[in-house]
Amino acid sequence: MTDPGAPLLETRGLSKVYGRFTALHPTDITVEEGSIHGFLGKNGAGKSTLVKLIAGSERPTAGQILFRGEDITHLPLVRRRELGIHLLSQHAEVVADLSVAENLLLPDYPRRGPFVDRRAMNARARELLDRYDVPFPVDQPAGSLSAPDQRRLGIVRTLVGESALVMLDEPTTALSQEERSSLFDWVRSLNAGGQTFVFISHFNNEIQAICNRATVLRDGHVVADGADPRTMGSAEISELVVGTAVDEFVRRPRTAEQERLVVTDLVTEGVGPLSFSVGAGEIVGFVGLPGSGAQESARAVAGLRPVQSGSVVLDGRELRLGDVRGALDSGMAYLTNDRHGEGIVGPMSVRESLRMGNWPSRGGLLSEAEVTRTYDKYHSRMHFRVAGPDQPIEELSGGNQQKIILGRLLAREPVVLILDEPTLGVDVSTKEEVHRLIDELTDSGLAVILLAYDTDEMVRMVDRVVAFTDGKVTGELVGAEISADAILARLHHQSELADA
Ligand SMILES: Nc1ncnc2c1ncn2[C@@H]1O[C@H](COP(=O)(O)OP(=O)(O)OP(=O)(O)O)[C@@H](O)[C@H]1O
Numbered sequence: 001m002t003d004p005g006a007p008l009l010e011t012r013g014l015s016k017v018y019g020r021f022t023a024l025h026p027t028d029i030t031v032e033e034g035s036i037h038g039f040l041g042k043n044g045a046g047k048s049t050l051v052k053l054i055a056g057s058e059r060p061t062a063g064q065i066l067f068r069g070e071d072i073t074h075l076p077l078v079r080r081r082e083l084g085i086h087l088l089s090q091h092a093e094v095v096a097d098l099s100v101a102e103n104l105l106l107p108d109y110p111r112r113g114p115f116v117d118r119r120a121m122n123a124r125a126r127e128l129l130d131r132y133d134v135p136f137p138v139d140q141p142a143g144s145l146s147a148p149d150q151r152r153l154g155i156v157r158t159l160v161g162e163s164a165l166v167m168l169d170e171p172t173t174a175l176s177q178e179e180r181s182s183l184f185d186w187v188r189s190l191n192a193g194g195q196t197f198v199f200i201s202h203f204n205n206e207i208q209a210i211c212n213r214a215t216v217l218r219d220g221h222v223v224a225d226g227a228d229p230r231t232m233g234s235a236e237i238s239e240l241v242v243g244t245a246v247d248e249f250v251r252r253p254r255t256a257e258q259e260r261l262v263v264t265d266l267v268t269e270g271v272g273p274l275s276f277s278v279g280a281g282e283i284v285g286f287v288g289l290p291g292s293g294a295q296e297s298a299r300a301v302a303g304l305r306p307v308q309s310g311s312v313v314l315d316g317r318e319l320r321l322g323d324v325r326g327a328l329d330s331g332m333a334y335l336t337n338d339r340h341g342e343g344i345v346g347p348m349s350v351r352e353s354l355r356m357g358n359w360p361s362r363g364g365l366l367s368e369a370e371v372t373r374t375y376d377k378y379h380s381r382m383h384f385r386v387a388g389p390d391q392p393i394e395e396l397s398g399g400n401q402q403k404i405i406l407g408r409l410l411a412r413e414p415v416v417l418i419l420d421e422p423t424l425g426v427d428v429s430t431k432e433e434v435h436r437l438i439d440e441l442t443d444s445g446l447a448v449i450l451l452a453y454d455t456d457e458m459v460r461m462v463d464r465v466v467a468f469t470d471g472k473v474t475g476e477l478v479g480a481e482i483s484a485d486a487i488l489a490r491l492h493h494q495s496e497l498a499d500a
Contacts, residue, residue: 044385096143
């Protein structure tokens with residue numbers, strides 16, 4: 001039985017302390033039945049901690065959780081799932097080599113004697129997917145689905161059986177604009193059917209588009225509960241989240257006087273030949289759909305993809321193709337948009353993580369003082385919310401991990417920086433600080449390639465846009481030609497070409 005507007009979930013004095021660090025101070029919030037409730041806050045504010053406590057994957061230090069008025073604080077995760085409380089966490093991934101049906105019904109497969117009854121399992125999965133209007137074949141490996149489809153599969157999984165409250169922790173990370181809006185349409189239609197959601201995002205426009213309630217956390221404290229974000233402007237939301245007004249950084253466009261990176265006729269695994277260049281001090285935005293060559297060429301230039309032919313010249317020197325180490329040693333730095341797959345060594349401390357692979361030495365010995373200097377420098381610029389320099393990086397919140405990985409690349413003092421979604425999961429105020437930092441570095445000649453789904457971010461940061469279609473460079477926008485509409489029109493034009 002649902003009762004729209006009634007309290008579905010309440011926390012009373014709920015808190016979480018890790019060692020000497022308080023991630024969540026005693027918290028009282030209410031999530032109403034039938035709402036889409038946003039949890040907002042800067043990196044490390046305590047949003048993931050709160051949803052993990054509600055889901056039961058972390059135990060609270062003190063306080064209570066009430067679900068439909070019943071105290072569930074001491075129920076284990078599986079019992080809460082049976083009540084219909086589910087969490088799709090930040091890095092919830094499907095099991096790539098299990099089929100869609102296996103992922104969906106894991107671990108309760110229908111059995112015939114000791115064996116899994118595949119026919120019954122597939123039929124049950126089909127019925128579930130049909131119910132939510134999701135058209136995947138049930139027997140294909142889940143890993144072959146696109147990123148948003150994997151997200152959808154994750155969500156349908158939370159809806160199997162009893163489902164009352166689905167919490168989505170940054171579900172739009174790495175999704176394109178189109179993929180985001182289709183995910184939103186779907187969440188809205190489920191919500192219209194009575195499903196309650198908690199939604200975490202660093203994008204104000206997503207919060208405004210989808211949430212009808214919001215709770216704002218700051219440094220582990222609730223600073224607002226129950227506000228309706230649809231009635232608020234983006235600047236107002238940012239101010240509530242950060243505590244002060246947030247100035248959007250807009251770069252003064254520059255024209256490069258000297259080429260730094262020149263790529264000619266590059267062919268990499270079915271993409272190309274591609275030719276482009278980036279000047280000293282220039283920021284160039286790469287725009288293109290998957291398979292267009294935008295991301296592929298960026299990865300190939302950094303040595304992360306095999307290259308069949310072509311040349312990459314950095315400051316007049318030809319690089320060996322497909323050689324990551326060589327590219328790195330020549331001053332090329334690449335920020336991945338898959339920080340979990342490529343960027344993190346879990347137990348290493350924050351301080352060490354910033355100099356990993358780039359250890360400073362003094363007289364042949366590791367210079368601890370220099371490692372500390374690097375920490376101090378980026379800590380003050382990027383506002384890591386950490387317990388201290390020796391905290392293991394795996395304990396940090398998602399956005400703080402992203403900042404450490406970016407700091408590590410900058411500490412290498414590269415001459416070419418390739419950034420794939422640099423502010424992924426980074427909060428509104430730090431995003432602006434990251435933009436300022438990159439802008440300053442271009443003053444000393446750093447050449448930057450930027451890939452970003454957020455077109456507003458691109459418009460504010462780049463001097464030039466290079467558009468890719470079907471493995472070729474197909475256009476360029478410069479100066480006043482650069483706008484969100486012009487960039488989207490390029491992308492749209494490309495999808496029309498792809499459909500034709
Ligand atoms: N296992 C842990 N041990 C120690 N500290 C932790 C642990 N897990 C989380 N923290 C700390 O608790 C704080 C809150 O983290 P949380 O993941 O809830 O932040 P968040 O608001 O979700 O941030 P983000 O937007 O970056 O994902 C962070 O400062 C984090 O370092």
